[in-house]
Amino acid sequence: MDNEHLSRIERLQAAMAAADIDAAFIYSAVNRRYFTGLQTSNGLLLVERQGTPVFYTDFRYLEVAHRTLTGVEIRKFKPSKEQLADYAALGKAWRTVGYEGNLTVAQYLPLAETFTAAKMVSVTEIISTLRGVKSAGEIAAIRKSAAANDALLAELIDTFRPGMSEREMLRHFRMAEAARGLSESFDPIICAGVNAVECHHQPDDTILRPDSELLIDMGVVVDGYCSDMTRTLFFGKPTPRFKEIFDIVLETNRAVAEAVRPGVRCCDIDRLSRDIIGKYGYGDYYDHGLGHSVGIEIHEMPSLSRTCETVLQPGMVLTDEPGIYIPGEVGVRIEDLLVVTETGCEILSHTPHEIVIPC
Secondary structure (H helix, E strand, C coil), X not given: CCHHHHHHHHHHHHHHHHCCCCEEEECCHHHHHHHHCCCCCCCEEXXXXXXXXXXXXXXXXXXXXXXXXXXXXXXXXXXXXXXXXHHHHHCCCCCEEEECCCCCHHHHHHXXXXXXXXXEEECHHHHHHXXXXXXXXXXXXXXXXXHHHHHHHHHHHCCCCCCCEHHHHHHHHHHHHHHCCCEECCCCEEEEHHHHHCCXXXXXXXXXXXXXXEEEEECEEECCEECCEEEEEEECCCCHHHHHHHHHHHHHHHHHHHHCCCCCXXXXXXXXXXHHHHHCCCHHHCCCCCXXXXXXXXXXXXXXXXXXXXXXXXXXXXXXXXEEEECCCEEEECEEEEXXXXXXXXXXCCCCCCCEECC
16 A cells, blocks of 8 residues: 555545544445555445554455555454444444445444444545545546547547447447557447437447437546546538537537636536526536546546535546537537646647548
8 A cells, every 4th residue: 555545544534533533434445445545345444533544354355455555454354243343342432433325224234233322424525525636646547547538539530430330339449448458437428410419328229320420428447547538520511500509519618628727616617607508598408517526436526516516626637528419409518527727727638629520
């Protein structure tokens, strides 16, 4: 375990102390990986506000845990009743116990029944806040992931042609991805023609026709960190209707990038995007959030949405993805990955926005 992961645990402990939380039980694989760097299908990280954290796991991961983790105590899980007795012995003086909000009932109830004298509180917001501001190392990994995503799309643009089905294009995506040693950060969204009006369309047998659009929403994982980008291409000569909608979405995308900077609330950035699209009379055709944070998961907090009042800070990584979707006609989304800097933002997605492919 390197200094970065130990620093994350120290920041968690400081946040727990500020919130008067004595201990936190971290079950989820993604948060265990965030705080330790170790990916396992089984485990628990128990963090007290002071002292050495304890990493519990079963026999399958004990050797790798001992080999890779420093700064934490490693223990083997015991049978259920004995394990709960260990927790009770550790937590005799605990008054407030933290848990992740996504625990199953089977995970939560034994804790609540073990610490009947303690107050049970969710630490989800605390952990989400910590994960929301990326370190220099995390940003470097996300920058590499965005570059790999750009390179993959460039290859696909040379491959996709009218006559291919969405499923065929998806196969090409996954073959090219595998050849580059990449994995995807989410199931790719590939929308031919009018299917682009479906924000989260699943690829089917629809054929890409000449003189039609193709919306691609894609992301890959590099060094454990995700990327995310959407481009709306046109094969042939763009129609006036497509060009009208595309230009509005592009104007919105660029205005958002110019507005993103430290000190601005997420909801105010989202409102800016709605004001622009609404000005052109298409507000009813843009109903998803403007963007979301990206990190070791594809959707993290904070979000660029109507309800998120989080104030932007340097190190936050967000998507900028306005869209207009007119049923039966045209759908356009343009998405870039941004990192908030000290003075504004850096755009990590470098694929051109306007891509017209002769056919």
